Amino acid sequence: MVTLTAPETTTPTATIDLADSPVRDLNQALHEATDGQSWTVANPGGKHSLAVGIDADISVAINGHAGYYAAGMHKTGTVTISGNAGVGLAENIMSGTVHVKGDVSQSAAATGHGGLVVIDGNAGARCGISMKGVDIVVGGNIGHMSAFMAQAGRLVVCGDAGEALGDSIYEARIYVKGTVASLGADCIEKPMNIEHLKELEGLLAAAGRTDNPADFKRYGSARNLYHFSVHNSASY
C-alpha cells in the first residue's frame, strides 16, 4: 500500500511500503514532509540510501533491515531502524538522531558533524571514521580502525573495541567499557575526571542505556602527531 501524500494532521503516521514503491519516492516524500510528522517504512528489504537528507523535524521508523548509507546527511528529526543497517549508516550526519536497534556494518557515522547515532548492537570496522562532532553510542562491540582520524565528538562503546582504535586521532573523546584490542598511532588512555563521568552519563542517558559511567575508560589524542615532523615518520 503506497501512501505518498503528506499525512493529514489527524493521521499520526504515514506508511510507505518499499515492496511496491521505489526508494526515490520515499526520499522525495520525506524531503517534502513538514515538522511533527511521523513516517513508517515497511519492507525496507536491505535497500540502499533509505531516509537520506532529512531536514524536517519528523520521525521515521524503518521496520526491517536497511542497506548502505541509511539516514545519510541527516539534519533533523529521528530515524529509527528496527533491524540492521549496512555500510555507511548516518554518513555525514549534521544533527538530529539516528537509532539502529540491530547491528550495523562498517563506517557508521563516518565524517559525522553533529547529532546522535545510537546503535544497540555491534558496529563493524571504521565506526566514526573521521568524525567531526557527532556523538556515537554503541551498545555492543566495534570493529577495527574505529575513530580513525577522529577530529571532534564522542564515541561511547559499551562492549569491546577492535584493533587500532583512534588511529591518528585529533580531539574526539572515546569511552570504552570493555577491552581494546589495540590503540592506533597517537591514541592513549586518559584519566576519567569528574567532567568526563558527567559527559558520559549524559551520553548514556541520551542513548537510553543504564551502564555505569565508572566502568568505562577514556581514550584520546596524545597530540604528538598534529604537525608533520620527520622524527615521527615511523609513527604514521
Added chain:
Amino acid sequence: MCGIAALQLRNPSLHPEMGSLLSSMMCQIVDRGPDSAGLAVYDTPGLVSKGTSTLSLLGKDQGLPLGEITESLESLLSPSATPAVRVVGDTTLVSAAVGTDLLVKAVRETLPGSTVIGRGEHVAVMKSVGHPMHIAAEHGLEAMAGSQGLSHTRMATESAVTAGGSHPFSVADDLCLVHNGSFSNHATIRRELKREGVVFDSDNDTEVGARYIASRLQQGDDLETALINLGKVFDGFYTLVVTTADSMAVVRDPIACKPAIIAETEDYVAMASEYRALASLPGIETARIFEPEPGKVYTWSL
C-alpha cells in the same frame, strides 16, 4: 566491486527450490558486477549424477557435433563408460562413468581447444559474458534443484571481461571458488605454483587463489586450514566463498575491505555481498544474521 550469492541447503525438502532461491538472491547483486557472471550448482538432477564424473566445458560450441564428441569419447574410454554430452545454455557438459582425470584426458584429446571450467561428481559450473540474469535464464537456473548453489556477478578489474575470467573457478573435483576483490601478489604466487607444475587456464588473479587452495587440499590441508594458509600468502582485498561436494566456507581479508553478510537458519546457510540479496529467503525474519569477522574462516558442512 563484484557480487556474490551462495546458498547451502541443510533441509532436503528445500532442494527442489535451490535454483529459484539462488536466482532471487542473484538478481539483487547484479548492480555489483554487470559484465559477466557464473554459477556453480551441486547435485542438480539432469546435470550431474552419482557414480559418474561430469566436466563443464566453456561455451556451447566445441567445434564438433555432439554425436562425434560422444563417439570419440566412447572409443577413447569404452562404450561401457556410457559417455554423454549435452549443452546447457552456453555450457557443454560431458559425463562418463570413469574418474575425472581419465575423462579430462579423453576430452582434451577429443577437443584440444576446450576449457574445463568445472569437474567432479557433484558440481556443474556455468559461466558466460553478459547480463548476469540473462546468463542465469539461458542456463535455466530457476528450475534447477540442488544441495548447494554459488553465483558471482563480475566487475572485472585484474583481467579482461571474458567468459574464462568469470567466476567460479573450479580447478579440482567439486571445488569452486568465487572472489570479490583483487589479489595484489598473484603473479608471484602464480610463478611459484607454475614451478610446482600447476597449469593455469587464464590470467585471472582469482584462478591463482583457486589453484593455491587446490594445491593445499592436495597436500592434506582441510578446507579451513587451506584458507588460513591462503591468508598468510595472499595480499590484497578479498571476500571468498569456497564450496566443495559437502561444505561451504567464507573468509574476508584481515582489514575487511569487501562486504559479506551471512544468514543462518535450521534450513540453510546463505551468504551474500549485501543483505538485500538475502531479504527474500524463507524464514529470513528469524534467521541469525551476521557479518563475518575480518580474517576469520567460517565453514559449514552438509
